[in-house]
Amino acid sequence: MSIEISPTLPAYDTGKPWWRGEAYSALLLGALSMIAGVLVAVIWRAVAPMVQGVVSISNGQKSAYYANPETKGFVGQDGTFGICGAVAAILLAVAAFLWCRRRGPIGAALALAGAGVGAAYFAAWFGTWLGPGRGSIVAAAKNVPNNGTFDLPLQIGATGVIWLWPAIAVGLYFLLMLIFGPGDEAEEQFPQWADPVDLTAPGPGDPAAR
Template structure:
C-alpha cells in the first residue's frame, strides 16, 4: 500500500537579502574616501606654489653655439627634488592629521582615500610648478635673453619617486594617530565559573 509522500519543502524559501550591494555603512565609507581623495588632490595646488617659490633655480648661460650651466658644480637640480619631497612629506602629515581630526576614526577607506589623493596632489603640484616656472624650451629662452646672459632652466622633478612622498607620509601618520587615539573595541566581559551570572544564576 503506497504511503502519501511528505510535502516538498525544497522549493524556494523567502528571498535572502542581496549580498552584492554594499550596505549603507560601506557606502558612507566610500563616499568619505572619495571626498578625502578629492580634497587632498585639490590641495596639491598649494604644494605646487610652494615648490615653485622655494625650489632653487639652475642658472644657464648661452656661450658660442652651446648652452652651459653657469655654476658647473651647482646642486640646484637635486635641491629642487629635495624641496618637493620634504614639503610633500609635510603636506602628507598635515592632511592625515586633518582627516583624522575631522572623522575621529580610522578605517581602510580613509587610508586609501589619503593614498590616492596624495598621488594626485603630487602630480598636480609637479605639473603646476613646471607650467608656472621658467620657459620649458631652453633654446627659446636662450634666444630671448641673448648670448652671454644667464637665465633659469626649466623647473624639473628628476626623482619621480618624490611623487609618492605625500601618500606615504599621510598613510603612516593616519595609521599612527588611529593606533594612539582611535576608538577602542570594547572587550567582552569575563565569564565566571558558572557563566556570566556567577554561581547563583538568575534570581
C-alpha cells in the first residue's frame, strides 16, 4: 500500500481571524493598565511622605526653601511610587496570564509593555497633580505667610521607578508562561485541518485502488 501526501498542507479552519484574540487582549490589558494608573496615583498621593518647605519674604520678594535640606522625603516618594507600581504590575501580569494567554498572548505582552509605560507616566503625572499646588511650588506656597511651612509638590526623582512597572509586568508574565505554559488544549493550539489527509486511503499505485 502506498501513501500519497500532498506537497502543500491544506488550510486549517480556526473559526475566526487570528488577530481578533490579540486585539482583544491588547485592548483589555490597555484599559486595565490605565485604570491601575489612576489607582496608583491616588494611593501614591495618599501614602507618600511629604517634604516640607519654608517661605521667606524679604524686601517684598517671596522665596521658598527646604525646611530640612537633609530630608529623605523625596526618596520615600520614589520608593512609595515604585512599590505601588510593582503591585499594579504583578496584578496585571497575573490577570493577563489567567485571561489572555489563550486568546491573545502576544497582544497581552505588548499591552503590558506599552500600556504599562503609559500608565506609569500617567500615574506619576496625575499623582503630582493631585498633590499640593497641582505640582507647582509657586501655587503651593501662594498663601503661606513669612516663615510658614507648607507641603512641597510630589515629584519623581528617579525615572527608573517609572520603568519598573512595565519591566515587572512583562517579566512576570513571561515567567508564568515559561513555568506553567499557555495552558491550551492541543486542538486549541493546533486547530484541526479542514481537509485532513487520510493515511488509510489507497494511493494510485495501490492494487486495492484498481
